[in-house]
Amino acid sequence: MNQPLSWALVVATYQREQILPQCLQLAIAQTRPPAEVIVVDASANWEQTRAQVMAEIAITAPHIRWEYVQAKQRGLPLQRNQGIDLATADILFLIDDDSLLYPDCAEQIMAIYEADPQGMVQGVQASLAEALPSAVMVSDTTKPAGWQWGKALPVSAKLVNFVWKHIFLMNNEVTCIPYAGDFPSYQVPPALQAMDANPVRLFHGCRMTYRREVIAAERFEALLLYYALNEDMDASYRVSLHGMLLEAGRAKLCHFQSNSGRLSRYLVTVLSSLNQAVFVQRYSQDRTRDRRRFYILNTRRILAEFCKDCLSRRWSFPQLRGVLTSFRYAPIIFQLSDAELATWYPQFQQTFVETGKPPTRKALRLAKAGV
Numbered sequence: 554m555n556q557p558l559s560w561a562l563v564v565a566t567y568q569r570e571q572i573l574p575q576c577l578q579l580a581i582a583q584t585r586p587p588a589e590v591i592v593v594d595a596s597a598n599w600e601q602t603r604a605q606v607m608a609e610i611a612i613t614a615p616h617i618r619w620e621y622v623q624a625k626q627r628g629l630p631l632q633r634n635q636g637i638d639l640a641t642a643d644i645l646f647l648i649d650d651d652s653l654l655y656p657d658c659a660e661q662i663m664a665i666y667e668a669d670p671q672g673m674v675q676g677v678q679a680s681l682a683e684a685l686p687s688a689v690m691v692s693d694t695t696k697p698a699g700w701q702w703g704k705a706l707p708v709s710a711k712l713v714n715f716v717w718k719h720i721f722l723m724n725n726e727v728t729c730i731p732y733a734g735d736f737p738s739y740q741v742p743p744a745l746q747a748m749d750a751n752p753v754r755l756f757h758g759c760r761m762t763y764r765r766e767v768i769a770a771e772r773f774e775a776l777l778l779y780y781a782l783n784e785d786m787d788a789s790y791r792v793s794l795h796g797m798l799l800e801a802g803r804a805k806l807c808h809f810q811s812n813s814g815r816l817s818r819y820l821v822t823v824l825s826s827l828n829q830a831v832f833v834q835r836y837s838q839d840r841t842r843d844r845r846r847f848y849i850l851n852t853r854r855i856l857a858e859f860c861k862d863c864l865s866r867r868w869s870f871p872q873l874r875g876v877l878t879s880f881r882y883a884p885i886i887f888q889l890s891d892a893e894l895a896t897w898y899p900q901f902q903q904t905f906v907e908t909g910k911p912p913t914r915k916a917l918r919l920a921k922a923g924v
Contacts, residue, residue, distance in 0.1 A: 558666055560659060560762075561589035561642035565624070565632030566650040570602050572811045573650045574610060575691060580646075581614040585660040588642050590617055593632040595624035629781040630773030630788075637769050645768060649759040651811040654679075655686050661804035662762055665750045673742070675767045675796035676789065678753065679760040679806035691809060722850075722857045725755045725786045730829065730846045732790070732836040739797040749802035756798060758785030759808040767795050774832065776895060778902045780816045782825035787832045818867070820906060822858060822875025823882075826851060830883040831898055835891065844887055851876060851883070878911060 562580045566573050573592070580587060590611070594602060603621040611619045620639050624632045633647055644666055646659065662677045685691065718724040726736075736754045771791045773784050789798060816824075830847055837843040858872035882901070889897055904912045 558643040558663060559588040560585075560644040560646060560663060561591060561640045561765075562587045562646045562648070563591045563593075563633065563636035563640055564648065564650050565593050565595075565629050565636060567595040567624075567627065567629075567632075569650045569811055570596070570598070572691060572809060573602065574606060575689065576648070576650055576652060576654075577606060577610050579654045579656075579686060579689070580659075581610065581617060582656065583654060583659040584657045585663055586614070587617060587646070587659070589620070589640060590614075591620040591622075591636045591639050593622055593624050593636045593639075595627035595632060599623050626778075628775075628778040630777045630784045631775055633773045633784075634775060637765070637772070640765060643765060645763055645765050647758075647761045647763065647768070648679075648806065649808065651809040652759045653686055653689060653691075653807045653809060655682065655805035655807075658804045658806055662801050665745060665748055665799060665801055666764070668744055668748060669742070672764065673739070673796055674745070674750075674764075674799055675792050676756060676761065676763045676798045677750070677804075678756045678762065678798070678800050679804040680800060680802050681757070681760065682805040682807045685807050685809075686805075720857060721861060722854060725757075725783075728783075728829070728850060729755055729786050729790060730833055730837075730843050730850065732832070732843065733794060733838055734842070736790075737793055741797065741799070745799065750799040751802060753798050753800045754790075754793065755786050756789035760806050761785060761789065763792060767792050771795075774828075774835070776831055776835075776898050777828055778899055779906050780821065780824070781828065782821060783828045783832070787828075787836075791836065816906065817871065817909070819871035819875045819878075820909070822872045823878045823905070823911065824902065826854070826876060826879035827882055827886065827898075827901075830879075830886045831894065834886055834889065834894060840887075847883065851879060882911065 564573070564576065577590060577592070580590065592606070596602065606621055607619065622639070625635055637645060644663065658679055662679065665677050666674060718727055722728055739752060741750065741752055768788070771788060773788050774781070777784050792798065833840065833843045833847055854876045855873065858876050859870070862870045862872050886894065886898070901912060
């Protein structure tokens with residue numbers, strides 16, 4: 554018989570004191586509990602939250618190894634990488650701090666990994682559930698949603714999906730630029746198909762799990778700071794080049810989508826686009842091809858973000874302005890070497906997030922020159 558695998562919960566958190574304890578409690582109450590719980594906290598009051606977690610939650614699970622540490626640097630990918638370095642379990646659950654596991658979620662996911670002793674499967678994500686796990690109460694608030702046009706108009710689900718994916722570009726397979734030219738294709742073994750394990754091309758960051766060795770080798774993109782848009786898309790695509798990504802249909806998780814600690818829509822839109830430019834510059838096997846893809850995608854996003862702003866009555870057009878702003882800075886990213894990008898892009902993000910405005914071209918030239 555195959556040796557059972559161990560799993561660790563690895564959570565990067567920032568200003569989510571209300572929802573984080575619920576995430577941790579549901580994890581340790583799994584029908585198959587974790588061997589480790591690792592929290593990397595970038596909040597200013599991290600010690601207070603740590604004391605609460607250790608006194609009220611960790612004490613109830615002494616069989617679990619707990620690591621609750623301060624982030625070396627704020628940033629979702631950086632914090633996730635720090636947690637990966639602290640983990641020793643075979644499988645890492647890299648879910649969000651507002652992701653709430655159904656009781657048997659881990660059991661269902663681990664069964665898939667253990668049914669694959671050859672290691673063909675490198676990642677498994679949970680399925681999203683709209684309802685909270687039974688008897689769970691959350692005191693936090695969710696982020697405000699835009700206009701739900703599919704619910705407001707009498708249209709077919711097929712039309713809703715088409716518009717959502719191809720007009721609004723609300724699908725990471727459409728917005729991903731595959732660095733190897735295309736997405737890899739794998740044949741799912743019959744034994745895994747019978748477990749309701751279905752192939753996917755990319756993962757959603759709130760519900761990811763990976764074999765520790767592969768995500769420790771690939772890691773999350775360290776140049777992305779703060780609310781690091783598309784870091785899940787980038788990491789999962791690079792992992793998919795090593796083996797299959799599956800979604801476990803029987804493993805359920807509710808993503809609460811807390812409104813705490815989020816950036817403005819304008820900043821989010823700019824950074825989501827420029828992060829994509831960084832991925833192309835860092836990982837593309839054909840930069841000329843993929844830069845062209847980037848500009849085509851961003852041109853399509855002009856219409857998508859304009860429509861979403863209008864439908865949600867955001868008359869300052871933050872998302873449209875965000876895409877247009879990214880057109881100004883993407884050419885700079887495409888001119889930088891890896892060493893220059895490692896200095897320039899973190900400085901760009903820091904200035905942008907702290908001031909709400911992108912740096913001037915003069916400031917960027919000075920930063921590139923190391924002044």
